Amino acid sequence: MGTSGRRVGRPRAAQRPDSGLPAREELLAAAAEMFTERGYAATSTRAIAERAGMRQATMYHYFDGKEDLLAALLEGTVTPSLRLARGLLADDGPAPAEARLWQLCRSDVELLCGGPHNLGALYLLPEVRAEQFAGFHRVRAELKETYGQLLAATESCGALDKRELVLRTDLVFGLIESVILIHRSGPERPVPVFAAATADAALRVAGVREEDLAAAREAGRNLA
Amino acid sequence: MGTSGRRVGRPRAAQRPDSGLPAREELLAAAAEMFTERGYAATSTRAIAERAGMRQATMYHYFDGKEDLLAALLEGTVTPSLRLARGLLADDGPAPAEARLWQLCRSDVELLCGGPHNLGALYLLPEVRAEQFAGFHRVRAELKETYGQLLAATESCGALDKRELVLRTDLVFGLIESVILIHRSGPERPVPVFAAATADAALRVAGVREEDLAAAREAGRNLA
Known part of the structure; x- marks a missing residue:
């Protein structure tokens, strides 16, 4: 124009x-x-x-070429969530770890499902294992680490041993990334409802009790 | 030989x-x-x-060609689970729905992560949306439906309205399929431990209370 x-x-x-x-x-x-x-x-x-x-x-x-375009697209699917995750970890407000984790999950799902294309699906490409994409893998690993730190700070995961915490982090992070698959098979789903429901499910996987969920969700929403 | x-x-x-x-x-x-x-x-x-x-x-x-090979591989990632799911639904034994769901989840994860190749990852290929793969999409949709029926029969999901049940089914099925992504980024993980932990997480997403989890897991193991 x-x-x-x-x-x-x-x-x-x-x-x-x-x-x-x-x-x-x-x-x-x-x-x-x-x-x-x-x-x-x-x-x-x-x-x-x-x-x-x-x-x-x-x-x-x-x-520089096709790989460079793919690398930029891939990094765009994780960098905003990493920035938010670091902010949520550093924030010295009164919100409990459960609320921060809820907000991180919700925003991450909105990012992964929000654009016009299902970009998350790109990182399942066999090509993405190549070294050209080391930058993306590094940022994704850092994002996963902040998920782990928030999980470790929750009441329900605080008592887990290291091996169990790693497994729990895998599962929560996996659940969030699985929205790529869910979104692909039904892109008509309203994203805000779906993002909040996925964040609820992530807290359930973390072991947050049903009766504590509403409070964590409410406090999490206020961190937006 | x-x-x-x-x-x-x-x-x-x-x-x-x-x-x-x-x-x-x-x-x-x-x-x-x-x-x-x-x-x-x-x-x-x-x-x-x-x-x-x-x-x-x-x-x-x-x-008939490359598509036909891919279709056969894809169907092999869901058909055994669908057979098991139907058996678990039809079984008139005393095991509660939670235990059946646990066993289905565990077996499905073993199937998805058990082979020498990460075949689940194949269905994220953009090519898989094509009509040649309608057979695979049908079997996968049937498997998801049996997940939904088992979920509807659990105590915690029995009271959900239809829209909420659909969302919960999406999330549990998504969690199970997410093992493809988790397995790809760390294939050295011991599959049996991981499969059981994922089945636990699926019950948590279904809303099974922490104190009821061990009994469901135990009864689920006996269905193997």
Whole structure:
């Protein structure tokens, strides 16, 4: 729209209506759409550039290639949650660990299910095991660690031994990531209700008693 | 070994040591290995046939192509659980629904994590949405329905309204499927302990109280 002037004189292989996004974001949006709909292996950088309405050579100003685009998309599915998790851990307010964990779970589900594409599903790609994605794996491991720290601070998990706590963290983190699968098979589900119900379920897995759940949820909501 | 005689006179492009498996199973094993390690899109039927030590033309006696191999692998990740789930639903013994659900969850996790390849991960492939895989989606939907029936029969979920029960079923089924993700990031985890812990977590998500969990687990184990 207002931004089309910036490309005057450059022929565009435009297939995407001008979205007004900066070029980098436009490339990410095109890659997200094509990776999730056609598949990663079946998508070429040329097709992504075309979809974003620019030449392949222009794309290389922003990204080193297809792996680089995928890495940026993957990191975008965890970095905001890691930032929130660190804030919740550092916050010296009166909210108990159960409430912080609830809020982290709720926000994480909103992030994973909120966009127009099911980006979380990308990290199940066999390609993602490669070293190019070490940055993503590191950020994801840090996020999982903050889940573990919040869990360790809850009343119900405080008494668990280390091995049991690791297992519980795996299960809570797994439950949150499983929303990718659930969302994929039924994307019409209203996200806010689903995110709150998943956060409730995470507290149940942590061992929070049914009669304490409402208070944790209420205090968790206030941390938003 | 003892079976190599059946291929006398046929030149084999053998890359896989003769496993003694029937040809159909040998093809499935080769496809499982290559789809999960190289990726589905990056694997050709020719490469699968070679890995299984037979010609591409021979492969087509058993499977119509790559999609057909993938469909067979996918169905193998749900059919045994569906059989067990139906048995558990029909069983007129004294075990409560909580115990049956525990056993179903435990077995399902063992199935999903037990093989040499992480086959569950295959159904996150974008290709799996295609109509060729309708059979798999149907069996998976039936399995999920039996989870829902067992959940509806538990004391804690018996009072939920329909919308809440659907959500709870989504979450329990999601938790079970999430073991695919957990198993992928840490395949060294001992499966029996992990399967039992996941079944415990599923009962917690169902709302089973901490003090009732041990009895449900014990009765569930006896259903094995």
